[in-house]
Amino acid sequence: MKIFGNNKMNLSRRDFLKTAFSGGLAISGLAGAAATKDALAGQGMDTMQQGSHDHGMPGTVGMVDNAANGFDAQSLLYEWDYGEVSELPNGQILREYNIAAVDKEIEIAPGVFFPAWTYNSRVPGPSLRCVEGDRIRLRFINAGSHPHTIHFHGIHSASMDGVPGVGAGEINPGEETIYEFDAFPFGCHLYHCHANPLKRHIHKGLYGAFVIDPDPSLHPEYEILARQRNHQFPESEEYNEMVMVMNGFDTNFDGDNEFYAANTIAFAYMNEPIQIKRDQIQRLYLVNITEFDPINSFHVHGNFFDYYDHGTTFQPTLKTVDTIMQCQAQRGILEFSFKDFELGRYMFHAHQSEFAELGWMGFFEVVE
């Protein structure tokens, strides 16, 4: 305890208990010693291993001001940035995006404010969505206070890699650059700042999901599956698509996260469960960008899912599992359904209990 810290009365309770029972009492001829012992220590002896069963409730107290943040956990699940779409002379689709790095204080849990670095004033940054083979042209403006970049996980040239010292390198505050490349391979990817020092630029909030839908014409043998994954085709509407970026926040800058979450706000989906329709197939794009910890994980209660690691295959890389783990920057697609299930709340969380209790925990509320 604080008041005694590292100190002289750092007595071992067990040692004393042992001593008291192994002859200590016999030595004492003092009337009253036993009575005192009962009153002082007896309360412990009788109830050993019991303690309190009054549980209280885990979780945070209060609600986050979503309006002040400018985003909320529910809309982060479903919002996609498809870019400005046009056609190049050669027939290729061009998608133009605008992303600005902005310093912004965000409320990551009720009453707890984090001085974040953001892409477009939100953490995670916009979920970019395109189709395999599209030309991506992204104008990046650094409106923040430190040099930043955008580094995409995908196939691109060295000069478009968004790392210090290569191509445009770090973009200084007030400057801008264009990242341009063709979207390959299809799958569930991510982008993040690669400026130095890397750890800080990532954990401060500079990251987002980057999803490339497969082009059915390039995969004739899997055409149906490709159409189901491609947002341009009606077949994809059978799926309820969600994005979760697993992240953490080190609010006291000691190299260890105080908060964990899917999509930034601790316990957001506990306090406001994600409503999903029982008869609809669920597709979850899951990205792990958690800093400081080697892995993060996803576990769903009462159900199993198919997992497509990196989302770069049409066949699941793991079939019928209820828990997967991802190292930092690993990501994948989860597909599952609550068809014919009892209605109600099904929990999902990181199966590192520590992360779960520090905010990375939520509910799917299965409704008609």
Next chain:
Amino acid sequence: MTSGENKKEPGRSIPLWIAVLIPLAAIGLMLALFAFGNPLSLFTANLPPIEDLNLERIKVVDGGFEVTVVNGGPDPVTIAQVLVDEAYWNFSISPGATIPRLGRAIIEIPYPWVETEAHEIMLITNSGVTFVGEVPVATLTPTPGVEEFLAYGLLGVYVGIIPVALGMLFYPAMRKMGRKWLGGILSLTIGLLVFLLVDTFMEGLEFALELPGVFQGIPLILIAALLTWLLLLAIGSQRKKSIGDDPYRQALYVATLIALGIGLHNLGEGLAIGVAFSIGEAALGSFLVIGFMLHNITEGVGIVAPLVPGKKKNGESEEQAESSEQPQEMKRPSIWVFIGLVLLAGVPAIFGTWIGGFAFSPFLTALFLGIAVGAIWQVIVEVVGLLRNYAEQDGTPLVSWMNLGGFVLGIAIMYLTAFLVKF
């Protein structure tokens, strides 16, 4: 210019009220400058506030924890969330989540704690800064009921009164040993007091270091010690007049001082014990009680040491006694004197266990231990003075082999018996 005017000191011509007004006006001007001008804007640009919360006390209650938090920082602090064992947990805070400078708040956390196991409570402020408090061994914090009150009081009796009284039982033997051994016995007392001085100071430092910075724990102790010492010096020099040369009253005065110093130390010891029991760091074993008794018996010996007569009794061997001029023989103290001394030295331990167990305040404890340090220091000075008087009367050196031996023995006894109570 006349030579007379030259001798005149500059400023003499200014009336007193103007001389007082000038610095006051200057101070007012400076305050106004800071209040309206903000000359320090360069230093205050957009920095996050400094936050310094202190988890002063964590009470383990039925159904959870009750945390007392003190804001020792320069700015108000808002507690946003609470974690128990690295998990966010529901809580309520009163009077409010924002604690003003030097203000305090009580946080109630319903929690299924586990008996005898450790728990950690962390507070996170709205800026994300964290403050941790530990429950090293979870067990119900005693609430002040009649039974607990009696039990803690009894503990104080064991630790304070009984050992001191037992130590005083050596008095007849010490008297029989007579003048020859008196120097050694007084030196033993000094050894005991030096040990208590160091012990009290170290304990005070521990509490001082736990205090929020604003309370300046270490200066608090040192200055409390200094002021106490000066106070006792002043009281002592006044007393010397009224006491005169009566050796009995002089000896009684020194004995009373020793009892007072030891009483203050015992209050500190009682505090530490009370706190340790109340937060479950120590369970009461008879072993511990007996340890404290053995440790503190020496205190009783020390208190009555000055009451051993300085003049040899008739019939004892005495060459120098007749040759030197000696004050009249010291009379034998009454039983009430001994009882009074026991109470003075021992009763504070009872208050200590009560305060430590039920109403602990690190600030008052540190302040109090500083006072004890100053008192014990002055007691050492007085006993050394007494010892020097005897040495001068006997024509022996102050640091004789016997005195040195007694001193070493006093420290050794305290050090070794402390093994029973310190872990």
